[in-house]
Amino acid sequence: MAQNTDGGNPFAEPGELDNPFQDPAVIQHRPSPQYATLDVYNPFETREPPSTYEPPAPAPAPLPPPSAPSQSSRKLSPSEPKNYGSYSTQASAAAATAELLKKQEELNRKAEELDRRERELQHAALGGKATRQNNWPPLPSFCPVQPCFFQDISMEIPQEFQKTVSTMYYLWMCSTLALLLNFLACLASFCVETNNGAGFGLSILWIILFTPCSFVCWYRPMYKAFRSDSSFNFFIFFFIFFAQDVLFVLQAIGIPGWGFSGWISALVVLKTNTAVAVLMLLVALFFTGIAVLGIVMLKRIHSLYRRTGASFQKAQQEFAAGVFSNPAVRTAAANAAAGAAENAFRAP
Structure with missing residues (x-):
């Protein structure tokens, strides 16, 4: 076997490099300027920081055919004023609200009227056929003069x-x-x-x-x-x-x-x-x-x-x-009529 007189690798195959540091596996792990190690660090050399990873931009989607955007589907920008309807729409809504309030007041008034009549009927039912107990003028019970009238504005008088x-x-x-x-x-x-x-x-x-x-x-x-x-x-x-x-x-x-x-x-x-x-x-x-x-x-x-x-x-x-309808008047009229008829029969 021929000896390698150049001081290379005696076990190298023919055609291989004699320098082990020229091995591709070693070369790819050599320090590069992108990796800061103590051997290659130079404090007087300024390097830009490595750029952050940015994923590749997706391919743009095909644009739809141009058409008039609808008012309901279009998204408003924060600076664009919102449109809550036209003036006529708002006026009609206000008129409808006023009409509802008016009807509500009328219903409340009718409810109060029905309540008043119900209390009046209950009062009459409790009193039976007897007349209501007079309460005016408000005199004490020991007074020899008793009240002469019955008065209750909230019960007897209509609400209006x-x-x-x-x-x-x-x-x-x-x-x-x-x-x-x-x-x-x-x-x-x-x-x-x-x-x-x-x-x-x-x-x-x-x-x-x-x-x-x-x-x-x-x-x-x-x-x-x-x-x-x-x-x-x-x-x-x-x-x-x-x-x-x-x-x-x-x-x-x-x-x-x-x-x-x-x-x-x-x-x-x-x-x-x-x-x-x-x-x-x-x-x-x-x-x-x-x-x-x-x-x-x-x-x-x-x-x-x-x-x-x-x-x-x-x-x-x-x-x-x-x-x-007065009983006294009817009795007087009947007596007068009877007297007139009796006098007519007695007349010759």
Whole structure:
């Protein structure tokens, strides 16, 4: 065997390299500039960091044929304002909502009316055939005088008229309070000036006379008119309450000697005593407010009366039906007819 005189690998095959470091397996593991090792690291050499791995971009999908994008399928960008519908659509939706609210209020009003009637029927069922127990005026049980009327605005008066009836009730209470204050003012005026004795006496008469008469003559007819839609009671109320408004105006004017502490009477007493004059001026102001409120309420009730369909012919029919349904009137008419027939038979 021939020896290798070059100092190569004695076991190398012919044709192989004699340098073992030229082996491809060794060459591919040699340090390269991409791998930083201590042997090849140079602190004075700047290298760019290796780029991150980026997957290959997928092939673009074929574009669909151009067509008009629909409004519902198109996705809006964050900066693009949203379209919630046209103005006409929003207006129709608002109108529909208002209509629903109106119907809901009407249903609530009807429910309250049905509830009121149910309570009224229950009250009548509990009372049987007997009349309701009177509750006005609210007097204590030990008082010898018992209540004369039954009054329950929330139960007897329809829902749309309850506010009007309550206002008239407060007006009557204010007029009674004004008469009481008028009595005190006239008493003070009489104590200061003895010539005002006539006015003081009339103030006592007015508070005794007008307090019950005003309740019976114009408030109760108004109450019954709204309770049963009675044209006859409406006519009674209009006639008497108009006279009451005239009286309110006279009370506010305060003619001396009439027993009213109005403006004229207060200005006359102002020359004598300032404190009494101030009290009378307050009463005059109270009378003025009552007169104005009375005129306003008369106009309002008249407008309600015109909407209820009441008429003078209906009032006449109610009056005739009420008269003939009265047992006393029927008994008197029967007795009169029997007497007339007996006299006719006795006549020669």
